[in-house]
Amino acid sequence: MATKKANVLVIGSGGREHALAWKLKQSERVGSVFTAPENATEFSVGDALKSLSSISLVVIGPEQQICDGWTEALSPYAKVFAPSKAASIIESSKTFSKNFMQRVGIPTAEFRVFESPAEAISYLEKSGKSKFVIKEDGLRAGKGVFIVDDIEQAIERITVLEISESSPVVIEEFLEGYEVSALCFTDGTSIKRMPFSQDHKRALEGDLGENTGGMGAIAPLFLPLDVEAEIDNILKQTVSGLATEKLAYRGVLYAGLMITPDGPKVLEYNCRFGDPETQVLMRLLKSDLYDICVACVDGTLNETEISWSHESAIGIVIASKGYPGNFTKGKPITNIPPNTPEVVTFFAGVKQNPETGELVNSGGRVLCITATAKSINEGKFKALETAKHVVFSEKFYRRDIGHFVTDHRQSLSYAKAGVDITEGNNLINLIKGACKRTLIPGTEDIGGFGALVDLKKAGFSDPQLVLGMDGVGTKIEIASKAGKFDKLGYDLVGMCVNDVLCYGAAPLAFLDYYVTGKLKATAASSVVIGVAEACAEAGCALVGGETAEMPGVYGPEQWDLAGCCIGAKERHWANIPDVASIAPGDVLIGIASNGLHSNGFSLVRAVLSSSGTELTDKLPWNETSTFADELLKPTKLYVKSLLPLLKDSKLKAISHITGGGLIENVPRVLPDGLTAEIDCASIETPEIFKWIQKTGNIAPSEMYRTFNCGIGIVAVVSEDLEAYVLHHLEQNHLAAGVIGKLTKKQNIGSTTVNLLNPEANFTLAEVAKPVPMANVAILISGSGSNMVNLIEASFKPQSHANVRLVISNKATAGGLKLARAQGIETLVIPHGTDRHVFEEKVDAALRERSIDFICLAGFMRILTGSFTNKWANRIINIHPSILPSFKGAHAVPLALKAGVKVTGCTAHFVCEEVDAGEILAQEVVPVLPDDTESSLHARIQQKEHHIFPIVMELVASRIVKNEL
Template sequence: MASVLVIGSGGREHALSWKLAQNPKVSRVFVAPGNAGCEQGKVSVVAKKDLDTDDVKSLVNYCTAQQVSLIVVGPEVPLANGLVDKINAACPSIACFGPTQAAAMLETSKAFSKNFMHQHNLPTARYETFTDAEKACQHIKNAPYEALVVKASGLAAGKGVIVASSREEACEAAADMLTNKTFGSASEEIVVEELLSGEEVSALCFSDGHVIRSMPIAQDHKRLLEDDQGPNTGGMGVLYAGFMLTSDGPKLLEFNCRFGDPETQAIMPLLKSNLYDICVACANGTLAETPIEWHSDRTACGVVLVSEGYPSDYAKGKVITEISPPTDHAIVFHAGTASVNNQLVTNGGRVLCVTAVGSNLSAAREGALRIAGQISFEGKYFRGDIGRQVANKAQSALKGVTYAQSGVDIIEGDRLVQRIKHMCKETQKTRSGAEKDIGGFGAVFDLAAAGFTDPLLVLGTDGVGTKLAVADAVGRFDTVGIDLVAMCANDVLCQGGEPIAFLDYYVTGRLVADHAAKVIEGIAAGCIESGCALVGGETAEMPDVYKRHQWDVAGFVVGARNRDWPSLPRSNEIRHGDVVLGIASSGLHSNGFSLVRKIITNRGLNFDDTAPWDSSKPIGDSLLTPTKIYVKSLLNMIKKGEIKALAHITGGGLTENIPRVLPSHCAVRLDAASWQIHEVFKWLHAAGPVAATEMIRTFNCGIGMVAIVAESEAQAVCKKIADSGEQVFQIGRVVDRNTDGPSVQVDNLSSALSGKYSATNGHNSTASAKTKVGILISGSGTNMKALIERTLQADSNCEVALVISNKANAGGLKIARENYQIETKVIECVGKTNAEREVYEQKIDDALRAAGVTLICLAGFMRILTASFVNKWRGRLLNTHPSLLPTFKGHDAVRQALAARVRFTGCTVHFVEAEVDSGAIIEQAPVRVEPHDTEESLQERIKLQEHIIFPQAMEAVASKRVHYHELNGGVRANGHC
């Protein structure tokens, strides 16, 4: 008779000891340290105090005393520590089931495992390994595939894999593992690999090192929540039985070098042969001579029950009751259990695994879920969808495919309709003319019943943009419905229309009625606030077009106005001296959220952190403040003709929305000090940092709607708006527009945006200063535009303070003024003598210094500067040249390159010296010379490279990554010559 020792304490070890004890050759099975469920019949638990399984000497002595002939090592940690090697060396007569330490590397090091797969041409996901978080993030952002799977290379109890939903989230996971050591030494090295799509299966097999015998295929449901949501766990359930079955064929995910948990709990009830004989054969190298049989007429399903809080923090010591005794069809395997004062209590995250056997998967599922539901302990959780997808496929193979199985759930759609009907009816109480029922093919609206006599229709449509991503992250969906109505209704109002009816379009990869109902609940609230009826909409479920949890929403508003109402905008009535009124926004409204989310991510903040600009709210709740709806505040004044024009301040900010209602001969001059700018905008300005000009053309900066009124009406209109409950400011005047002048000029913007926040952390008192750049041009300003655009990026060290041209008709002047609100000057040189040139250059010098400029970029400036001027600005004066200096100097560099028949030329950014094209080189970029090139075609491709490297050089000098070497006129980069 044989005795066996099983090492481990989980559900796997309970299942193994249970199966080993069924062999008549086995007299005793010891489990060290085991759990409260193992000890039954032949099986005994050996407490830690009686046997230290990490001490090989005491382990061998115990096995000798108990006449143990086989040791089965369950968990991966002892294998990683070389326990099998040590036992084989200390006592070769004891058979040990488990791989050597070297063989276990296939599991214990994911980096080693992936390299092994690559070396042996095993199909697997594309990958790279990293020990540096910054390099890992660069790969994640730039990989030619979705590098969204981040794995700790070492052992992490089955929880060291993060499947990210975005590159940003993957970068966070990499930083958590490598920098914050989330999984300790296990994450000192990580694997970043391609996200594969398909079904995951576990293919287990027995092996003696020469022969393999496969077990039935299993499928482990690793995510905590149903529908494969939530964090990865060690395994939440097993269908019965890693590969990913992709559209390109099976891909190998990982190796495990021991029995899987919880796969083992589902596989063991299907094993017909004796497990003891198989394990001994594997240890002795005789597996080829050992037949293995399985119950081919059975299917098994295991459902894991976990403690509340798993896989993170969870409580222990919760009393467990109502566990059914084992039968031929079902058994409850213990994992995290203990016996305290003769009571069974929880002692881990994964507590139990209920395994049921049936003639098919549906029967096995039903049995396992029924027993799991009967078991009781505080905080119990289990997934109710284990095996559902495979069972559905089996059913459809017998009965045909249903629409639900293709991904469209009509029942869920009907449930949504029933939930939202009452919401629609509520909106109709405040608006006559709408039909009382929804669900028809269309909606009929009675304009006469709504009070219109000779109506014109005013139509509008809009969306909410990436504010939806914030709603997703926070898990709050009602406010974006209000945003949707506001974006549409406010637009219609600007055309003089009264919103009367609204329709929505909600689309998703998989419909969840509760989620959609929350969105529509917000839409209904917005409709009531704007006075229009929610008359219908479309809910589209589009699997394969949208990802499973991806969704979007669009709105359509129908407005109306009687023909005799004053029209809007009445641009022909706008005059010099008219007053510009600004009606306060509630915050960001629904624009600029891509930039907002990037800044929050760059600052290392989460949406549940306290908002730096509002200590009373989390960031997410503050950002989800809904867009204001201005219909009730302004409609009566529109009807009376008291307002000449309205501009809804959405994407493009004040500078791009106000011009939409102005006549060509008018502009507006605003004073940013005249209205209250919300703290969130000041924080974004500093934390980005975001240039003031970019702020005003991206965000509403505190003004949600602009009204233009005659000076004589201004005071009365202000009072009416204020009486309606809105905050209103006189923010500027209409002025005559210069031919090349901007349509919107905003004074005091930088000072109004400055506040108590800093660019480094968003909390200190002053923002860090940027290098002020002056740009000198003579023409269209293409290089100038590239330089300006770079300064508007959040990580720029520069701010363009002034653009100077020696030609009044230079096209770049208008671009700088109107598109970027940058100050421009024309300084023409009227003479050619040295004295006249020096006077001219002194004017340039004075203007630059008055603007605070400390760095000059010559962007197509077609004058040669004197040595006097160059020496004043030496080391702070940059220019480009259309060749790879020092070759092809002079004004005809492109022609020279073609004449020389070189294969490559390019462009250079260099410091300016008195001698033309001789300054120290900062950046260069090559350009291939094609056989068919002309001067024009080659010049155009060189310009494209200039647009890339000129901004790079500007930033390098401004950030002091590159220094001008005073002694020899060379370049010092990063402190090296």
């Protein structure tokens, strides 16, 4: 006799509830799924409500119903998956939540609870802090948390809140870091954590605009192993702590965490599934959601296995224009593509027009387009393509969901050193004359152990020193490829001198640092002579520096450049930035840049590469110049034009627009509580920026976050001095104009820079099709030095390799921690005593994650023929010899014993016979007379670090092109 199927009632009508209903319907144990109130995509719930006896399980979505006691009200009729009203206090009362964390020892922000405005204000005034988070107690639908930037703003907020014994307020420290959502199932004793996910709260791309309920989410996130362990412990502590206080918690526990430099700290608890995190998590859940919910209610979660897909999931919310503010309802929504195995659309603020039957918007968040794929980038493309086809006149959505995945990857490097004295001396002779011409009173010539600066002889009586240090970044790669070095000196000096100028100081002395793998005196002298010429123009002396030759650290064609400017200002000169005088109504004057200056060149190079553009190509808007000419325009020096205005208190502040663009640099000179309102339509944006944006399909907001977009300096000026300053700049041949003004922050916690008309100078970016990628697994047994280079190579914009997984046969392998720090999943599979059992586990893990090929990076196990045959032409190894010579584990000592003059390394496919697979690439290393096993192996490793990533990319590209 067939088992009767269960009916399930889902309470709530948002995208979260649609996702839960969608997943519950997939259960073989479930007959019908009802929702209340009804969603446009679900059945009417009227009959189900009349006859609760037909319902086996109720799942409550929204927090309001949980905190109102619906769990208790419905429990006599059916099993209810949601915590009790008593336990939901973890969300409904912020004061309880914070005090509970303090009692149990759960890391959170420092806080105080106040029951009167006077006490709160007194605390603020005595705190000595400037930035706070103020939280009203109780459920506030996401509107009871305020980030305030200064004491004045905090007091203003406190005065408008209704604070009393029954309605207290929490004031806590502002935490810096990145946010992560950690959700778990719990039956009050056991917990089963879901994959980490991340919500995107801000309304606009680039994490700009107001806070919302969530504009999209991604999962899974792979956090550093120690952070993951701390979060798991936090969740266990929370559930056990509630149980100790007689608050048995069953259902979903959601901890919103900030990952700070001191570790994870809990921002808040929610007593329910997150929205939109649920939409992506349900796409990844492989187990039966009905069984999980019942196990939580019955207290048998520890007996329930929960499995998750190893794909990546992304959800992109389509919202009504105006959200989270006012928006128009009742607008038709059409052309929603049908669901596929990869893309599923969940409905949120959607209703059916009773007269026409068409779907219309009824809320701020309307749809959530979810996609699963081998990588976040591939899933993002699928979701955005679907969103693009939805017809809805009021729609808007973010195209940068998931940016965290690449934004927080770190850089790692390895090196050795060496020097060519003769070439260094040649360089000094070539540049000495140019340096001498920059000397000013009080400074000395180059060539000594240092440089003496006599401030009195330089004309200062009561000086303050200001120092600025910077580099030129990857613009040097453009210069090297073009063979043009003469203007890089202006870039180096400009980056440092313009920074010093932001403090109202006159540049006095300059030092440069030039480092290379192989010193070429002619090229180096061209750079340093450019530095000297720029110093002369800026009025500062080039008093010395360092030229370092570092073979092994840098390749023969690699080099870098950095500099330090020492500036000085008299104590009686104007205090710049004059933060105390900066006020609403002040004018923002934008002073033109000379092109890109020295920032954003990593992105520029990626755009050049992806578009097939050569540096020698003519500019589409100017046939007389090449891309090399345009990109190598030198950074503009503003000292002689602006220093007189700064000394004379005509400017309150200036901001040097470097990396981070207008969005990141303007706030650096503003006091808390002010917003820079910038009208992008008033900016004369050079054609090179428009070309980069259009060719690279880059969102306008990202352009303003990365490049100067035509503005080299932003000056803060009193409105009454606007005309005077503009006239002075015109007289000094600087193109400038008013681009905005300062206003008081209307919404506490809103952004410091508000870009108006950001698309005025740019074309809306289309969805760029991602580079096809092959999933890579790296097998390690130790520190993972080769692994690091493979991971870094996979991060390059045009790489076809997606390092998806790192497996180690040893739990103590240092490479595991490094991989997790890059956000890559790691697994430990002990090799045990049976090779076949071990390899079966590895094979299963690889296939579950759709791995295309494997890189062995210090993996100290010999693989069986059975395994290598399964993965024929899909396993790459790097061997420390020129194969077929010196096979096996002792290649380096064998080479030394044989007395060969050269050895090296070989990248090859792995087959059943040791070190006998197809050779993919080789590098030669000379054997020196005094070489030891250690010194020779170290030089071979340097070559391995170079060749292995190249071969990984070669194999990945052959796989995606179906050539392998």
